[in-house]
Amino acid sequence: MPPPEREKITSVSLKALKEKGQKITAITAYDFPTARLASLAGIDVILVGDSLGMVLQGHAHTLKVTIDDIIYHTRHVERAEPHSLIVSDMPFRSFHVSVEKAVENACRCVQEGGAATVKLEGGRKRFKVIEAILNAEIPVMAHLGLTPQSIHQLGGFKVQGNLRDQAREIYEDALALEQIGVCAIVLESIPLELSQRITDSLKVPTIGIGAGKFCDGQILVFQDLVGLTELYLPKFVRRYADTHALWLEALQKYIDDIRHGRFPDDSESYHLKGDIADFLP
Numbered sequence: 001m002p003p004p005e006r007e008k009i010t011s012v013s014l015k016a017l018k019e020k021g022q023k024i025t026a027i028t029a030y031d032f033p034t035a036r037l038a039s040l041a042g043i044d045v046i047l048v049g050d051s052l053g054m055v056l057q058g059h060a061h062t063l064k065v066t067i068d069d070i071i072y073h074t075r076h077v078e079r080a081e082p083h084s085l086i087v088s089d090m091p092f093r094s095f096h097v098s099v100e101k102a103v104e105n106a107c108r109c110v111q112e113g114g115a116a117t118v119k120l121e122g123g124r125k126r127f128k129v130i131e132a133i134l135n136a137e138i139p140v141m142a143h144l145g146l147t148p149q150s151i152h153q154l155g156g157f158k159v160q161g162n163l164r165d166q167a168r169e170i171y172e173d174a175l176a177l178e179q180i181g182v183c184a185i186v187l188e189s190i191p192l193e194l195s196q197r198i199t200d201s202l203k204v205p206t207i208g209i210g211a212g213k214f215c216d217g218q219i220l221v222f223q224d225l226v227g228l229t230e231l232y233l234p235k236f237v238r239r240y241a242d243t244h245a246l247w248l249e250a251l252q253k254y255i256d257d258i259r260h261g262r263f264p265d266d267s268e269s270y271h272l273k274g275d276i277a278d279f280l281p
């Protein structure tokens, strides 16, 4: 069955979804088949997240992901031609060194990867960079709260905004980010009372992960959602399937069938039209 015709989601349509009161659906994808599935399912936003450093590359954090990794994976997502908005996540070092380098890297995500928006972590501290990327005509999605690229400064993957100073900083960052023109703000691992206040105060949509039900949208890592990750999962992840068990069982059956001569069978093999003796001496 061909995928249903859908209107392409753009950075501009995100705000319209908030105005309509329609929740925004977002998911990470790093490859062609996942992006096809996400688009077929009707997901609004596909994030080529630097979470791929943990989920695909097996690191304990996201800090080793490079801009080339992100571009490589964005290219595969673009090839799926999803109706969803494609967002490239700018990894550590891609926007921390200089404004010029940040703009160059954001342009690469669009030109070489095919992204229509870039996401980057941080609030007012990153304003110069965000403004310069916006001036290069590239929409920016911001990311506040637990920003995994700052784990060394934060002391680990910890809930943010549960102290008064932190809550104020996140809130004020969100207001200021709207003023400079970001198209959406990801809120990660903050209390739901704080994300509710931020969401109610903004015209641009908030997309939550571990930030409770009041955000304008939600995002999860695909592999977490389908139960492909067997490692520790934060409490905000809801597993909608247990595909880890499914894949493991399939692999074990495959091994068993090979060892017992059950795979491949005749129907899975090619046959000569004639006797082997007609072909070989």
Ligand code: KIV
Residues within 6 Å of the ligand: 028, 047, 048, 049, 050, 051, 052, 089, 186, 188, 209, 219, 220, 221
């Ligand atoms: O890298 C990522 O997947 C993210 C989401 C968790 C928001 O930044």
